[in-house]
Amino acid sequence: MMPSLFLSHGTPLLALEKNSYTSFLKEYMKVMNKPTAIVILSAHWESKEQLISAVSKHEVIYDFAGFPEEIYQVTYPASGCLELSDKILTLLSKIGILGELDDRRPLDHGAWGLLHIMYPEADIPIVSLSISPDLPFAKQYEIGKVLGDLKKSNVLIIGSGGIVHNFNHIQEDMNVAEGWAISFEEWVEEKIMNWDMETLVNYEQMAPYSKDAVPTKEHFIPLVIAMGSGDDNKKPKLLHRTFQYGNLSLTAWQFD
Template sequence: MTLPALFIAHGSPMMALEDNEYTRFLARLGRELPKPRGIAVFSAHWDDPDQRLTDDAEHGTMHDFYGFPEEMYQITYPAKGSAELTNQIMQRFEAGNLHAKPVTGRGLDHGAWVILRQMYPDADIPVVALSIDSKRSPSEQYSIGAMLSDLREDGILIIGSGGLVHNLRMVHPSDEPDDWAVQFDEWIAEQLETWNLHQLFAYDKKAPHAREAVPSYGTEHLVPLFYAMGAADNGRKAERLFQSYQYGSLSLNCWSFQ
């Protein structure tokens, strides 16, 4: 059973409580995919210069956000970990000469549990969370994902959780997407559909409105895309499964890589 690698926009933490077109899509996606043996998720909210991954029997739920309704802080997602999957990932990192360190007691940040709770509400699939390093080059991030590509053939779902357009200083209450956000998303889509790594890796110089879409203080939300793409380097086929917007420019999209 070979699973795709996915890039999933996790939007606002409020997605944990919302019932909208996007949350219904994620629930449907979780039902339609073959049930994974395990999930490895690279989260934008775990940005570390060293490669980290969880090694817990059970995960706590991190409420790593502020100023939200009290109900948000009562939500838990009690997924189990997987020592087997952690070890398999470590073996591949070691083979790729990437120093990595398992950590315990961290829990799942909202970049991981918010989307997983929508897709797999029973929390019955083991999860290993992985850090990203936003200071690495896109090609390095892609190469790290590629180290895990063969795990997809063994029933492991690899997810990059972030946001292609994620500039919270430019959001506003609107149901209509801002033109600049759409133009950036469509440029990214064109490069993904042709697997144009040369252009993608230089998105900050090539893409329209790159500064607005990926501000210098927020690159960590885009880079999970490269980890997820790398995990499908052996197939190099991209398909956009969903696209919508919240707050004018907050891009909610899901890409599947085979």
């Protein structure tokens, strides 16, 4: 059965970078079975109501400014999958979430930045889902749990966010990781490996340096959803972790 993933998406420049993380993403896809479709939940698509993309062909949005011109040339013209969008709508209704289909939403950099690296041919249908930060973590986990049913149909579920992700703290010229960022990442790792959801979702009160690592929770929510999609087996695997700019973590988790 297809696993699900949590992947850090770093900065928009990740799509152009050549580093150990982008190399890992490329190599991992080579050994992984090719999915029939991908469902991706990006921290950069926030909405009060649950939205599900329902487009025939994806466009992209450059939801940032001030970067080199080359990044604005990246496109990702993958097709959508209306049948899958409808199925997700039905699955979410089972847990009391009345989603809405969105036939205009382009892919943001939290989605296309990763997909451009992983599947550059853009030949796999994509459905993106918004994230509602107002929902409690228990409900976010439920969303992942019902989406996990799609794995049986060879659908890859990706939560795209960041565990240590605070642009106010990044050090552009620093090539080693700061201790506080490592401490928070290792705390999260322990809770994931023990599947200690109760403690994990209370990271704000219980984790070291939580306010520095997670200033706003929209980048942490995709991790909880990805874990929910692995609820049946509860077999987490840390695939990769490096840091950029002193404290921006590039982390990949697999949930079977």
